[in-house]
Amino acid sequence: MPTMQAIEISQPGSADVLQLSSRPVPQPGPGEVLIKVAAAGVNRPDVFQRMGNYAPPPGASDIPGLEVAGELVDGDLSGNNPFGLKRGDAVCALLAGGGYAEYAVAPLAQCLPVPAGFSMVEAAALPENFFTVWSNVFDRGQLGRGEGGAQESLLVQGGSSGIGVTAIQLAHALGHRVFATAGSAEKCAACEKLGAQAINYREQDFVAVVKQATEGRGVDVILDMVAGDYIPREIDALAEGGRLVFIATLGGSKAEIDAAVLMRRRLTLTGSTLRARPVAFKGALAGQLHDKVWPLLEAGTVRPVIHQVFPAAQADKAHALMESSTHIGKIMLQW
Numbered sequence: 001m002p003t004m005q006a007i008e009i010s011q012p013g014s015a016d017v018l019q020l021s022s023r024p025v026p027q028p029g030p031g032e033v034l035i036k037v038a039a040a041g042v043n044r045p046d047v048f049q050r051m052g053n054y055a056p057p058p059g060a061s062d063i064p065g066l067e068v069a070g071e072l073v074d075g076d077l078s079g080n081n082p083f084g085l086k087r088g089d090a091v092c093a094l095l096a097g098g099g100y101a102e103y104a105v106a107p108l109a110q111c112l113p114v115p116a117g118f119s120m121v122e123a124a125a126l127p128e129n130f131f132t133v134w135s136n137v138f139d140r141g142q143l144g145r146g147e148g149g150a151q152e153s154l155l156v157q158g159g160s161s162g163i164g165v166t167a168i169q170l171a172h173a174l175g176h177r178v179f180a181t182a183g184s185a186e187k188c189a190a191c192e193k194l195g196a197q198a199i200n201y202r203e204q205d206f207v208a209v210v211k212q213a214t215e216g217r218g219v220d221v222i223l224d225m226v227a228g229d230y231i232p233r234e235i236d237a238l239a240e241g242g243r244l245v246f247i248a249t250l251g252g253s254k255a256e257i258d259a260a261v262l263m264r265r266r267l268t269l270t271g272s273t274l275r276a277r278p279v280a281f282k283g284a285l286a287g288q289l290h291d292k293v294w295p296l297l298e299a300g301t302v303r304p305v306i307h308q309v310f311p312a313a314q315a316d317k318a319h320a321l322m323e324s325s326t327h328i329g330k331i332m333l334q335w
C-alpha cells in the first residue's frame, strides 16, 4: 500500500503534539477525488481539534486540515462535475479533515479550479474562509437583501483573522460599508487597507463607534466569532431589521437577551458551523463562489492575505503562531 507523510495529532495537547508520520495514501470513494497536496491552510478550528475540543465529524479523517490546493490525480469524475475538472488539473478543495498530508481525498463537489494567476499557497487559503463567509454573511446574514437596501453595512468582529480579512474584502468589493474590530493598531491598519473602518476594541467601544458613524442607525449585519458578553452590545449596535450571525464563541456562548427588543426592532439572531454540513450543501456553495467570487479573485479585486508560510513538517510552529494571535490573515503549510 503506498504511503505518504502526514501531520498527526499524537494526543490532545499543545502545538508540539503535532507530529510528522507515515500514513497510507487515502483512497477516494464514489464521488470523491484524490489530490496531491501542494499547500494547506491552517484554521483556528484545527487548533481546537488538536486540543481535543473539536472532533472530526463521523467518517472524516483524524488528520487535521480543512482546505488544500494541489493536483487532482485520481478519483471518480463520473458524477456531477460542474467545473469540468479532470486529472492533472490544479484544484483547491474544502475538506472535513485530512488536509495536513501529502495526499487528501475530497468530494468532487467541494473542489474548485485554482483561480487564474493564483499560486497553490494562495489557492489553498481560499476554501475554508470563503465558503464560511459566503454562507454566513450573504446567505444567512442576507447582506444587501435586508431592510437596509442593496448597499448595507457589515460589522466584522475579528477583522484581522483569516475569516475577517475575507469578510471585509468581499463585502467591500460588493459595495457594502464595512466596520471591523481588531486588537492592535497594526491589525486595525490592515483592516483599513482592505476597505473597513477599523475599531480597536481594546481602546474603543464598537457600539459607540458604529452608532456615531451611522447617525445612530447601527449596522445591518454583524459577523461574530466572539459572542458571550458581546451579544447584548451587538444587539444594541444593530440597525432595525439587523442580523447577527454567530460563527464561533471565543468569548463564551451564553448571554441574557431581551426578546422584546428583538420583536420591536425586527432583529434576527442566527449562526452556523460549516464542517458537518452535507456535501450537497457545500457543493451548492462552491457553485455560488465560482459564479460570484472567482471573477473577483481573478480580477485581483479580492486577494487572500497570507501572513506566513511554513514547511508542512513545521505545523507545530504554525499552530503556535496562530495561538499567539499576532498574525494578520492566513497561516499556510507547504509540502
Ligand SMILES: NC(=O)c1ccc[n+]([C@@H]2O[C@H](COP(=O)([O-])OP(=O)(O)OC[C@H]3O[C@@H](n4cnc5c(N)ncnc54)[C@H](OP(=O)(O)O)[C@@H]3O)[C@@H](O)[C@H]2O)c1
Pocket: 042, 043, 044, 045, 128, 132, 157, 158, 159, 160, 161, 162, 163, 164, 181, 182, 183, 184, 187, 201, 225, 226, 246, 247, 248, 249, 250, 251, 272, 273, 274, 275, 322, 325, 326, 329
Ligand atoms: N462556524 C464556522 O463554520 C466556522 C468556520 C471557520 C472558522 N470559524 C471560526 O471563526 C473564527 C476565526 O477563524 P480563523 O481561522 O480566521 O482564526 P484566527 O485567524 O485565529 O482569528 C481569530 C480572531 O479572533 C479575534 N478575537 C479574539 N477575541 C476577540 C474580541 N474580543 N473581539 C474581536 N476579535 C477578537 C482575534 O483578533 P485579536 O488578536 O485582534 O483579538 C483573531 O483575529 C474561529 O473562532 C473559528 O473557529 C467558524
